[in-house]
Amino acid sequence: MDKQPRLLSSKLFQKHRQVEVVLSRSVLYWKEIEKSRKRSSCTSRESETAHSHAVQVCEIVAVHKSEEDDQGDTKRGRLKKAKQQSQLYPHTFTVSYVRRTRQHQWRCSDVSFHCASQALCQQWIQVINEQLSLLTNRPKRLLVYINPYGGKQQGKRIYEQKVAPLFRRACISADVIVTECANHARDHLKTEANLDKYDGVVCVGGDGMFSEIVHGLVTRTQTDHGVDQSRADAELVPCSLRIGIIPAGSTDCICFGTVGTNDPVTSALHIIVGDSQPMDVCSVHHGDVFLRYSVSLLGYGFYGDVLTDSERKRWLGPARYDLSGVKTFLSHNYYEGTVSYLPTADGLGNPRDKVQCRSGCHICQHKHSSKDKQWEMSEEEEKSDKDRWSTIHGKFIAINAASMSCACPRSPKGLSPSAHLADGTTDLILVRKCSRLDFFRHLLRHTNKDDQFDHSFVEVHRVRTFRFQPFQKQLVSREDPSEPPKKKGFSPMCSGQTTCNYSKAHSSWSCDGEILKHAAIQVSGYDVNMVKIEIPDKHHLTRSNHKEKLAVSSNISQLLAGNSYSCYSGTTL
Numbered sequence: 093m094d095k096q097p098r099l100l101s102s103k104l105f106q107k108h109r110q111v112e113v114v115l116s117r118s119v120l121y122w123k124e125i126e127k128s129r130k131r132s133s134c135t136s137r138e139s140e141t142a143h144s145h146a147v148q149v150c151e152i153v154a155v156h157k158s159e160e161d162d163q164g165d166t167k168r169g170r171l172k173k174a175k176q177q178s179q180l181y182p183h184t185f186t187v188s189y190v191r192r193t194r195q196h197q198w199r200c201s202d203v204s205f206h207c208a209s210q211a212l213c214q215q216w217i218q219v220i221n222e223q224l225s226l227l228t229n230r231p232k233r234l235l236v237y238i239n240p241y242g243g244k245q246q247g248k249r250i251y252e253q254k255v256a257p258l259f260r261r262a263c264i265s266a267d268v269i270v271t272e273c274a275n276h277a278r279d280h281l282k283t284e285a286n287l288d289k290y291d292g293v294v295c296v297g298g299d300g301m302f303s304e305i306v307h308g309l310v311t312r313t314q315t316d317h318g319v320d321q322s323r324a325d326a327e328l329v330p331c332s333l334r335i336g337i338i339p340a341g342s343t344d345c346i347c348f349g350t351v352g353t354n355d356p357v358t359s360a361l362h363i364i365v366g367d368s369q370p371m372d373v374c375s376v377h378h379g380d381v382f383l384r385y386s387v388s389l390l391g392y393g394f395y396g397d398v399l400t401d402s403e404r405k406r407w408l409g410p411a412r413y414d415l416s417g418v419k420t421f422l423s424h425n426y427y428e429g430t431v432s433y434l435p436t437a438d439g440l441g442n443p444r445d446k447v448q449c450r451s452g453c454h455i456c457q458h459k460h461s462s463k464d465k466q467w468e469m470s471e472e473e474e475k476s477d478k479d480r481w482s483t484i485h486g487k488f489i490a491i492n493a494a495s496m497s498c499a500c501p502r503s504p505k506g507l508s509p510s511a512h513l514a515d516g517t518t519d520l521i522l523v524r525k526c527s528r529l530d531f532f533r534h535l536l537r538h539t540n541k542d543d544q545f546d547h548s549f550v551e552v553h554r555v556r557t558f559r560f561q562p563f564q565k566q567l568v569s570r571e572d573p574s575e576p577p578k579k580k581g582f583s584p585m586c587s588g589q590t591t592c593n594y595s596k597a598h599s600s601w602s603c604d605g606e607i608l609k610h611a612a613i614q615v616s617g618y619d620v621n622m623v624k625i626e627i628p629d630k631h632h633l634t635r636s637n638h639k640e641k642l643a644v645s646s647n648i649s650q651l652l653a654g655n656s657y658s659c660y661s662g663t664t665l
């Protein structure tokens with residue numbers, strides 16, 4: 093039981109049982125009081141039973157006066173007793189709270205308490221509401237964008253049936269925009285939306301829709317502050333709004349990888365209780381042209397080809413990825429090019445250390461602690477960066493940069509199971525040319541417990557920044573990979589069948605599910621945050637089910653952008 097002082101304590105009825113209900117600052121607690129008769133004395137005494145319950149105040153969704161006085165017991169034998177009790181305790185209030193179920197899923201449960209007087213009932217409602225109003229991280233006004241065509245085209249139904257009733261119950265007001273075309277949400281955020289009115293933006297859709305919203309918010313903030321985001325070295329201004337995700341897409345890896353499940357009700361509840369989770373965001377440039385931000389996967393070769401092919405099959409819904417996956421696998425293309433990367437300093441773990449990023453992850457927390465200088469680069473260290481760049485030239489079936497695990501229902505541990513959500517790094521996975529069978533083995537390991545990096549043709553590096561240059565006949569190798577490539581380095585790629593046996597010379601980059609126009613990219617890395625998501629409640633892990641893989645939810649996060657142009661930095665989503 094909570095050691096904090098009691099704010100309120102009463103004997104009330106719950107269903108047909110008398111319970112002692114106690115509210116402290118952090119916990120609502122109720123315990124059944126069983127009346128048993130002692131034969132010897134024939135006097136009644138109260139004894140404690142094992143039936144006690146506790147709900148954290150921060151996980152109370154709402155408290156309401158209940159209209160009906162049905163005490164919830166319809167069994168005939170007890171009906172009479174229940175009726176008597178409802179006459180004695182006619183005033184009822186209902187507390188809605190978060191209940192954890194299996195596999196990271198949350199549900200909203202109700203418990204009703206019956207009081208003898210209206211004054212007592214009102215007092216309970218008032219005191220609980222007062223405690224809830226102290227939770228300042230909870231949103232009150234939200235701007236919701238629904239992509240009606242994402243995933244199985246269920247976005248609108250999911251919002252209306254599963255999310256809106258919960259928002260209403262939690263007294264959250266929501267302005268809803270159902271998008272009419274691609275980039276509707278992005279452009280509305282960029283130019284029209286009155287963002288002062290809201291505490292957060294909610295995205296009902298998949299990773300592509302989430303990406304739209306990130307781009308809209310970041311761009312809007314930079315425009316408002318006169319920052320030119322196309323400059324790779326621009327100091328970005330933090331966004332003040334958080335983004336929540338209601339999964340309604342095909343992959344939903346950003347939701348799955350942060351919350352641990354892609355369940356709309358769970359996400360809605362995380363938004364209501366104001367949970368947030370920092371996430372890395374990287375910026376992708378082609379020379380000095382800004383292309384996009386990425387929060388999940390940048391994939392060239394296999395995933396780029398899957399995405400390119402799947403876009404033509406959108407009408408198939410999520411199944412398009414399976415079909416295009418098989419087709420791309422059978423094509424067995426590989427691509428020649430040069431990857432240069434700047435590895436992370438020690439202390440940020442490595443992609444094969446089997447450390448999983450959870451809420452309150454110490455690596456991510458250190459990254460975001462301004463007092464902790466452990467991972468901040470000194471000037472000298474920054475200068476010596478130039479010597480730390482590595483360059484690999486080769487033929488690759490896939491080049492993947494995972495800024496987070498990229499866990500999703502297809503691959504529950506993700507492309508890089510130990511990648512961190514907010515450490516300012518990305519895991520660069522290079523899959524070299526190999527046989528079809530070997531590549532199949534590698535892919536298969538994404539779906540089971542085996543280590544997908546444990547192959548001679550796969551290497552993985554935790555990096556702060558990297559560049560990719562597809563092979564070009566006329567390409568003269570640059571001497572310093574840490575310098576951005578000169579413009580001429582991006583002259584037309586070799587066309588026709590050059591080095592690849594089975595494929596065209598170039599693949600495309602899939603950036604969070606969107607195809608980039610250029611194959612030659614630099615993904616900026618810098619140790620200062622571009623955008624940051626804060627975790628306001630560091631205790632979340634301790635109050636959650638310890639079996640949970642990813643204890644927290646990241647559904648709503650805050651764009652707190654720090655400075656700098658860069659990339660793997662926490663964003664506030």
Ligand SMILES: Nc1ncnc2c1ncn2[C@@H]1O[C@H](COP(=O)(O)OP(=O)(O)OP(=O)(O)O)[C@@H](O)[C@H]1O
Pocket residue numbers: 238239240241242243244270271272273274275276296297298299300301302304340341342343344345410605
């Ligand atoms: N009204 C609309 N009509 C057509 N396209 C839209 C509309 N609204 C948004 N979009 C675009 O649809 C694309 C895909 O949406 P979304 O990410 O929601 O679903 P998905 O691609 O099925 O899922 P995932 O990205 O998780 O694989 C996004 O890039 C977004 O820009």
Ligand SMILES: CCCCCCCCCCCCC/C=C/[C@@H](O)[C@H](CO)NC(C)=O
Pocket residue numbers: 298299300342343344345388389395399413498500502503507532535536538539602603604605606
């Ligand atoms: C023989 C079985 C092979 C199964 C291979 C499973 C591997 C699946 C890995 C999927 C990772 C998805 C990472 C997420 C990327 C998103 O950004 C993007 C847009 O939603 N989705 C895809 C599919 O690229």
Ligand SMILES: [Ca+2]
Pocket residue numbers: 372494495496511512513514515516517518519660
């Ligand atoms: Ca990361």
